[in-house]
Amino acid sequence: MRDWLWRERVGAVALALAAGGLLAYALLWASPYGLRVLTVAGVYALASFGFQIIFGLGGALSLAQGAFFGLGAYVTGILGSRYGFDASVTFPLSLLAPLLVALPVGLAVLRLDSHYFALATLGVAQVLHLLVVNLPDLTGGANGVPGVPPFALFGWSAPRGLPTTALVWGMVAVGGLIGWRVARGRLGRSLALVRDDPMAAACLGLDVGRLRLTAFVLSALYAGAAGALAVHTQRVVSPEVLEFPVMVTILTIAVVGGRGRMVGALLGALLLIHLPEWFRGLERSYLIVYGAALLLVILLAPMGLTGLWARLFPPPGRPLPDPVEPPARPARNGERLRAEGVTKDFGGVRALDGVSLRLEAGVIVGLIGPNGSGKTTLINALSGLERVDSGRLWIDGRTMTNARPDRIARAGLARSFQAAILPDDATALEAVAAARLPLDRRVEWAEAHARWALERLGVGALADRLCHGLPAALRRRVELARALARRPSVLLLDEPAAGLTDAEKAELAALLRALAADGMALLVVEHDMEFLLPLADRVLCLDRGRRLYDGAPDGVRRDAGVIAAYLGGVGA
Structure with missing residues (x-):
């Protein structure tokens, strides 16, 4: 019991120190460009939290996460730049739009298995991309929508630099806490069982379809929130936010950080977004070094960075609960x-x-x-x-x-x-x-x-x-x-x-x-x-x-x- 409590406190202290180090970097050492990169990392961490729920916990490879990200970005970009709405209107609607798309799509495709589900969700992303390109009166077409205002709420506006970074990472903290509680709660445990064996999960009384749909909708909400913050940061939205590289980045973050772990999404986002900047001085060869570095991480830590940590420093057993007899069904003979x-x-x-x-x-x-x-x-x-x-x-x-x-x-x-x-x-x-x-x-x-x-x-x-x-x-x-x-x-x-x-x-x-x-x-x-x-x-x-x-x-x-x-x- 004492050993477990000690390790729990050590973990909490380590997380607090990491957060403190990130805060110190943002306040004392980061250049304006460094703050911008850090803000982008926070946006991708938020999108990856949702992907950890559907893919990491639920085991369903959804390739629509990037599409939900882009949809949230377009809703905020169009309503903010053309109609002057602030975040009290645009942010909830950037959550609602992916939700309204995810519900019917999930009901239709979540019954499919493995690669068929992945291809179906990829098709959703391609349809949305074609729509924004071919509806120039609404979306600006290939040029996108410029002039998106900063995040503003009830008269307060977040200028570029440290305020925007603090806003994004504040959202990351809230989203990460919610995701952590989901992963440790009934929903997360149930999704993990569905991921391991859907047939056994169903025979244990779990509604597999409802659980997968819930995970899919939650992932869409996270992606929509991340897309809304991204467009406030970039001040412009274009079809690039719906292209496949966005989805690949989110997927890579989850795999490199560790499937199913919110801390893994944080580590993966910080590493994946900063890694190209660290190698930018290599000019044309930096992409080769970047790819080699990612491959090395995957080879050395196939279960992700958090999985490697757990293997090197296995956590002690948790205190076991006292046995309690569950309620019996009404006694019946015959x-x-x-x-x-x-x-x-x-x-x-x-x-x-x-x-x-x-x-x-x-x-x-x-x-x-x-x-x-x-x-x-x-x-x-x-x-x-x-x-x-x-x-x-x-x-x-x-x-x-x-x-x-x-x-x-x-x-x-x-x-x-x-x-x-x-x-x-x-x-x-x-x-x-x-x-x-x-x-x-x-x-x-x-x-x-x-x-x-x-x-x-x-x-x-x-x-x-x-x-x-x-x-x-x-x-x-x-x-x-x-x-x-x-x-x-x-x-x-x-x-x-x-x-x-x-x-x-x-x-x-x-x-x-x-x-x-x-x-x-x-x-x-x-x-x-x-x-x-x-x-x-x-x-x-x-x-x-x-x-x-x-x-x-x-x-x-x-x-x-x-x-x-x-x-x-x-x-x-």
Whole structure:
């Protein structure tokens, strides 16, 4: 505890000293041109804060950040120079215009994956660039809009030099603080989970689409604010603010500084904007040296400058919260999940053919069958990852047919995957707390509930251990703790005993029996009959998407159809 507090204070002191050094440079040593460069660095830092939210935290490569930057600049430039409005009008509208563009664009393109999303957002930037060039009556065309006044608010005007620099960096301080709180709060933690694995995030109850749209809109607001400040600094706005080099600069700042970190955006902006000035004396060869310097930074610090710092000086573990049991769902006996006539086709292949299933409180159902029989497709359909072609699904009496995975999760269903999906750069406590983010209003509450789940499964000692490098058995426990933290009424497990030793399987079986005894309904997909048959109360066998057997575990080895389709000589 003392070590952590000491390191936190050291970090705060280091940040204060850096800010003091920057202030001293601006007040005592910076020339007018140096102040201008410093102001430009602040503008790009502000734009990069927003990019850190959508790209660094959310993992979506948006190439529209430069377009939102330019849109904010044009709104301020046109309204300020032609109509004489001050910042009380132009600045809010420079935030509103990118917001109004980001909302419909985000709704349309955020469903796309990786490079398709990047290309779509790049297209938005190109459309805006063409518009400003081809609407000269409004935007000045290729010549732009000159005569933009300085930042003025309620009669006060910021002259060039130190006042403008102070104004911009004051905005940077406010924007950085907001971004830092976003990154450390529920939104930032949720976005990081979406970035690492959107499918797992949805199954934990996170609305992936809403989270990505929120991040996209926030990034647009930051970019619009930065564009407005940029045009007040330059006193002219032209199509150059919408060209691709602006976007490349923002992207490079985020990568060099460190993805997802607001301090990284500050360091990256200061370095990237000042680096060309330091090499300007090399005349024509300065761009070669500049590029080589950037390449060297990326090679030496692939996770950015802040990532390199964290690797050289790893922070100590944070104080762990006391375990607090999360609220349980209302106790119910009888049916927890029912599926009727579930059918799913993939092209000309019928993966599920009218499968029906009933899960009851306190009952463990085993799901078996040969490879390709439809087991994983069934649990994907039950958890919302696959839309069924026909059939019905109820959870605790509520209709959930073809509902989104996050809605099914909030209705009381949790699941695991064949390979335990955990973020490698997160601790076990953070990985489990992610499951509580849609349920708890504060991160501290989520972590306290996560600590309870880890203790419940006997892995409380792993709370401050990184998930990367955990053995298979412990990863299974942590993933199971993440599911348990949601206090589900239905738990679907996909091959939970894979890769475990006999002793570890025995411990896992005891844990699953204890969960069932608490009133949970379990569906366990498993190939290991020695593990599954003593555990299950009932067994369902699928073959070619159809129900082949549904009954007591003792009857599995004697059923001729199961023996022929799956067990072979094992059942004799």
